[in-house]
Amino acid sequence: MPSHLPIKALVIALGFATAASVYATSTAEDNTAIAGINTTEAPRVAQTIDAKILTTLPQSHLPLLTRTASTGTVADNTAMNHMQLVLKRSALRQTALEALIAEQHDPSSVKFHRWLTPAQYGQAFGVADADIAAAKTWLISQGFTVNGVYPNKMQIDFSGTAGQVKAAFHTQENHYTINQVSHIANASDISIPAALRDVVTGVAGLNDVHPKAMHIPPKVAQFDASKQKFKVKQPATAAASSIANPEAVSFTGGVRGLVPYDLAKIYGVEQLYASGLTGTGITIAVVEDASMVPGDWDNFVSQFSLGSYGGTFAQIQPQATGFTNCIDPTIANPGEDGIETLLDAEWSTAIAPGANIKVASCDDSNGTNFFGGVFTAATNLINGTSRPNVISASYGYGEGFTDAASKTAIDLMWAQADAEGISVFVSSGDSGSNPSFNGSVIGGAGVDANSFGTSPNVTVVGGTDTADVLQGTSKKYFSQILNPAYGSALSYVPEIPWNQSCGNTLAAKSMGFATALAFCKEYLKYDPYGYYITSEAGSGGPSSVDRKPAWQRQVHGAAKDQSRDVPDVSLFAGSYGSYTWVIICTASYPCTSGFSAPVYLVGGTSLSSPMFAGIQALIDQGLAAKGLPASQGNAAPTLYALAAEEYGGATGSTPPSLETCSADNGPKGTGKCVFHNITTSGITTQCIQQLPGMVTPDCYFYGTVNNYLGFFGPVQVGLTSTSATKFTPKTEAYATQPGWSFATGLGSVNASNLFTAWKKFINVP
Structure with missing residues (x-):
């Protein structure tokens, strides 16, 4: 959801004495933030919800599935718990919210640091109660269990089965292997009754591709x-344990904690x-x-x-x-x-x-x-x-x-x-x-x-x-x-x-190479199976x-x-x-x-x-x-x-x-x-491509590993670049x-x- 905070407002500051009352902590009873904001609107579900009159929601399935083959269908009785029907606020309320957040970050505004409660947020910027009721009624009519509506009035938590998802949203849940991990996901974009299209963005939870932790294995x-x-x-059995480490620095004396x-x-x-x-x-x-x-x-x-x-x-x-x-x-x-x-x-x-x-x-x-x-x-x-x-x-x-x-x-x-x-x-x-x-x-x-x-x-x-x-x-x-x-x-x-990776420019220079590209090309000679290729x-x-x-x-x-x-x-x-x-x-x-x-x-x-x-x-x-x-x-x-x-x-x-x-x-x-x-x-790091199945954009290829990891056959190796034809500081x-x-x-x-x-x-x- 884009936000447009005015630059000018960000550099205005008030005298502390003048602004003292502005800085008071917001409480559940403090309505300063929403004072003067009128987001009253009529219900937007204005037609009878007809399951035969549908609209398709674009990009409501994972884009990567267009190049990923299914490994089988998900059984209809498979439980799909606590999905989220993601709602869509009106343009009026979206504009009002963006304006308020800008003021909340503007030291010259009386709304500076006047924060909302979830209830205030839902009342002023969520979806109207009548529209939420209409969406809930439709979910229940499709056999789903509605677990609850969040105070923000932007999420409806509901549960069901893969079969109910197929019937209600007109998509098949399939099994896929993504990055060598088994997942389930909807095979196509979903469809919903056209009467709900103004208040429903889609469903979060039709796939189980979750955010992953961002740490190095300890x-x-x-x-x-x-x-x-x-x-x-070192592990007793490591894939590359017998291969000399080709990295630019050898830390035989130990490492720093x-x-x-x-x-x-x-x-x-x-x-x-x-x-x-x-x-x-x-x-x-x-x-x-x-x-x-x-x-x-x-x-x-x-x-x-x-x-x-x-x-x-x-x-x-x-x-x-x-x-x-x-x-x-x-x-x-x-x-x-x-x-x-x-x-x-x-x-x-x-x-x-x-x-x-x-x-x-x-x-x-x-x-x-x-x-x-x-x-x-x-x-x-x-x-x-x-x-x-x-x-x-x-x-x-x-x-x-x-x-x-x-x-x-x-x-x-x-x-x-x-x-x-x-x-x-x-x-x-x-x-x-x-x-x-x-x-x-x-x-x-x-x-x-x-x-x-x-x-x-x-x-x-x-x-x-x-x-x-x-x-x-x-x-x-x-x-x-x-x-x-x-x-x-x-x-x-x-x-x-x-x-x-060998794309590290300072590492390249410490080894006497003018560029990371030159370093990577030399590096590859000492790593014939690509064990040290990394991103x-x-x-x-x-x-x-x-x-x-x-x-x-x-x-x-x-x-x-x-x-x-x-x-x-x-x-x-x-x-x-x-x-x-x-x-x-x-x-x-x-x-x-x-x-x-x-x-x-x-x-x-x-x-x-x-x-x-x-x-x-x-x-x-x-x-x-x-x-x-x-x-x-x-x-x-x-x-x-x-x-x-x-x-x-x-x-x-x-x-x-x-x-x-x-x-x-x-x-x-x-x-x-x-x-x-x-x-x-x-x-800039290394990247790989194995044709014809794996095509990697934004990669400048500089060499080939004949048998990647001793198992996968020929793989092209490159450096991440916005150009596939040249590798320069600008690309x-x-x-x-x-x-x-x-x-x-x-x-x-x-x-x-x-x-x-x-x-x-x-x-x-």
């Missing part, structure tokens, strides 16, 4: 006190701790499809001496009003850990150790919900009575893997969160220019963006890597001996985009669905397109050669004093998002201490306004700070900067540049400087 490592490094334990102290030091968080800002009083919810052992969080807090900050932990299964569509994903295995879940919980705490962490987890299985547990957890929180200040969602998949109704449901959910004042952070993805290939290689698909994050009402967080290893400057930025907090970082460290990198790209919001147009470097582009910002996610990771404490591998026992090392943009959520919690606490609302809504409009001051606008001359704030300048050069502008290397998908880029967005931040600039932006002393 590695078991043992600390070597003599070398002050971790030694990764970062801890909370390190990231707080690198990103200027420790200065906020010194001023008393630790996230106290702020609630961060991490939305998940798996649960964790609560003792893991306690172990993490204890290991890294975070207990004195007073943070809390709770694990919940948020429910919709009046019905149950969320159960504990690990109810059958109470001792089981979800790695994604504990990564999010522990590392949001690592940055905001005083915050209240809520793990909101819902099971993915068809027995409880069909659209996916992460969506269910998030939408239930947003429509609930106890809403968080911040949400982190470290999940995703490409828009090419998302049907139109599901994408609309996601965007509607995040717009509601924004209007309620919830700051939402979403991981950009872990596979370069297409986020759907985490852990594999881009093939059969081109440039794409994370469908879960391209809403203009959320802030998308990409991934970076520290540049010190490839530049040979580690001794300058890291101590050789761990301190009592197990940390080693000495200051901010220059960053590059996280990119583990593992922070993701970025343009949306093919959502339009570019006005606030994203205002900064130097912004892509001159009409698309919502991601990421917005970035933080550490991983490293070339897998040298630098973060440590997590798990039930299987608990943290012990001195790391006497093995631990898990992990990374990915699933780390970046909860860390930025932690930074937002620190900012929220600081503003609340000034008498302002603790909730800030979507952070992106403010971030871009601040970046425009530092990098310059989309047109005109650029200020000296554009060059000064380059991450390459290190801690002294960027000491006064809000953003670290990352201008070296990019997220790479994608390189960094001064200002904003698809590789890392606005770059990373100094949290202390960000807080100072944020206060100045809204004219708070």
